[in-house]
Amino acid sequence: MKLDISTFGINYEPGPNESGLRLDFLFALVPHPPAPMDEVIVVEIKRGTNADLSERKVTPDEVTKFHLYVLKVREYYQKSSEYPAVRGLMIAQGYTGQADSLRKSLEQNPDVRLAFRTWDRVIDETERMHMAWLDLSRKRADRD
Numbered sequence: 001m002k003l004d005i006s007t008f009g010i011n012y013e014p015g016p017n018e019s020g021l022r023l024d025f026l027f028a029l030v031p032h033p034p035a036p037m038d039e040v041i042v043v044e045i046k047r048g049t050n051a052d053l054s055e056r057k058v059t060p061d062e063v064t065k066f067h068l069y070v071l072k073v074r075e076y077y078q079k080s081s082e083y084p085a086v087r088g089l090m091i092a093q094g095y096t097g098q099a100d101s102l103r104k105s106l107e108q109n110p111d112v113r114l115a116f117r118t119w120d121r122v123i124d125e126t127e128r129m130h131m132a133w134l135d136l137s138r139k140r141a142d143r144d
Contacts, residue, residue, distance in 0.1 A: 039085045040077060042070045046092035048119040057094040063102045066090050070112060087113035091122055 044066045050056045070088035077083040095103055095116075106114045117125075 039087065040073060042066075042073050042086065042088040044069065044088065044090045046090065048093035055094045056092070057096045058090070058092045058099050058103075059096055060098045060102050063090070063095070063099050063106070067106055067112065067114065070114060074112075085113070088115070090114070090116045091119060092116070093119045 046058055046062070047056050066088060070086060074086040077086060090103075103116050106112065107116060
């Protein structure tokens with residue numbers, strides 16, 4: 001089922017430095033039956049580099065938009081009697097000074113579960129997890 005972000009009252013408006021041609025991704029992941037619907041994850045993915053290949057730095061406005069996305073999704077699900085936990089994950093390579101301060105503050109807020117990861121960390125974790133799975137698969141396949 002394709003979910004439109006307007007369902008959550010989120011209207012995308014490009015910022016002053018955005019062309020509007022490249023919409024950041026927003027995912028709400030919900031398990032399918034028979035798994036219980038106990039957690040929804042909102043993922044905001046930001047490009048790691050600018051067109052000139054310099055590191056793209058997320059602004060305070062972008063961090064705030066992400067925070068508001070997560071709050072809107074949480075508000076949407078709280079209308080049901082048994083609502084899932086809602087958390088957010090932003091993947092970006094870098095942050096401006098103010099955005100980094102805001103990011104750190106939001107990560108410490110126990111009311112809203114937000115996590116921020118760099119592309120370098122995502123790639124390292126992905127490689128580590130895949131190598132561990134590959135090692136386990138080899139051990140299982142080796143029946144000597």
